[in-house]
Amino acid sequence: MKTRSLKKDKVNIITLGCSKNIVDSEELYSQLKANDFEVDHESDKDDANIVIINTCGFIDNAKEESINTIVRWAEAKQAGEIEKLYVTGCLSQRYMPELQKEIPEVDKYFGTTHLPQLLKTVGADYKHELVGERLITTPSHYAYLKISEGCDRPCSFCAIPIMRGKHVSKSFEQIEAEVKGLVKNGTKELLLIAQDSTFYGLDLYGERKLAELLKRISDINGVDWIRLHYAYPSQFPLEALDVMAERENICKYIDIPLQHVSENMLKIMRRGITRQRTVDLVQTIRERVPGIAIRTTLIAGHPGETQKDFEDLAEFVTQSRFDRLGIFTYSHEEGTHAGTLIDDVPQDVKEERAAAIMEIQQGISAEINKSRVGNEYKVLFDRKEGGYYIGRTEFDSPEVDNEVLVDAKENFVRIGDFATVKIESAEDFDLYGKVIPS
Ligand code: SF4
Helix, strand or coil: CCCCCCCCCEEEEEECCCHHHHHHHHHHHHHHHHCCCEEEECCCCCCCCEEEEEECCCCHHHHHHHHHHHHHHHHHHHCCCCCEEEEEEHHHHHHHHHHHHHCCCCCEECCCCCHHHHHHHHCCCCCHHHCCCCCCCCCCCEEEEECEECCCCCCCCCCHHHHHCCCEECCHHHHHHHHHHHHHCCCCEEEEECCCHHHCCHHHHCCCCHHHHHHHHHCCCCCCEEEECCCCCCCCCCHHHHHHHHCCCEEEEEECCCECCCHHHHHHCCCCCCHHHHHHHHHHHHHHCCCCEEEEEEEECCCCCCHHHHHHHHHHHHHHCCCEEEEEECCCCCCCCHHHCCCCCCHHHHHHHHHHHHHHHHHHHHHHHHHCCCCEEEEEEEEEECCEEEEECCCCCCCCCCCEEEECCCCCCCCCCEEEEEEEEECCCCEEEEEECC
């Protein structure tokens, strides 16, 4: 057993799951720092005596990873490597009674809205004056900007409303203050995130205000790139597209999870949109924002999905030629509407369908990438790795999309800087090029 009682408490925050969890961990991190705690994020050093795990409870794989992480640190506590272990986030929100019974080594479990209680438990005060002030854990030149919490949508497969509650928009003023704080600390790129970013303002201002929010953020000095994530297709605020088209510092990029396209599946999934309106929306996005890159996410093997539905989806992906695409295999989640249906698509069929869609997408991505050879693009450099400086164009979001690689022997760029790159060659997902001196 390590003796630490004399030394200052040191906290190690472990974040699992999505970008919204990253923002929650950053708020926790900032609050602890402001209370004079030593804090680390995702440290593999074992010098912290308190560990806080911010869990994910979305789908099977994510839940398993969260449970394994809790067990790993529960064992570390039993071995005397740490003194206190706390668990928060979506898995804890969703399964608190079960977790308390199954893994009692955890000192305390917290829900997704219990930051003040968590801070009190570790001996810190919740500092209201810090709201909007956030130390980020991503590279300093980009940051996630959470514009709202929760979701009012009834999607059949989704447990997020169970874990995150109803949709609550942040006010314009709060978001503007947060952006100014981030820009002051060197952030150049803002990734707008929410459960449903297109719902923004409906609860607070009585109407969809995404277009106005984009304008307000775009007007703030020092914001180079604004990137829109988690747009929802139904009742899409088309006026936001005009703001995206007219503003230089709004990336010609949109992440809009469509999940499926067949009439039958859109109904079963309770997506509130038809096949034709989905196809029309994709076309409208491209017409109103020329050159925009569209990222989407799909689900394979949802209950009720027939071979015909799947073939319809595959044809849609082939015809729509999305720039970026991810696909999940359906995960049967209790507490959701789909959780009451029969999970009638065998797991191997789910995986076959997902693989088939990704194969189509790989071909499309290769063709799109090939068409970019010879062009010049503004690239934001994120890191140096394996003899390359690695960055992204405005068509690529961190962690999920394609990258641009320039040889570090022949080029020099500073991490966090923009540079113009001429594309010289392409692979299925990544591009290679050389820096054009400015
Ligand atoms: S929009 Fe649908 S999929 Fe997204 S968080 Fe809300 S309920 Fe879940």
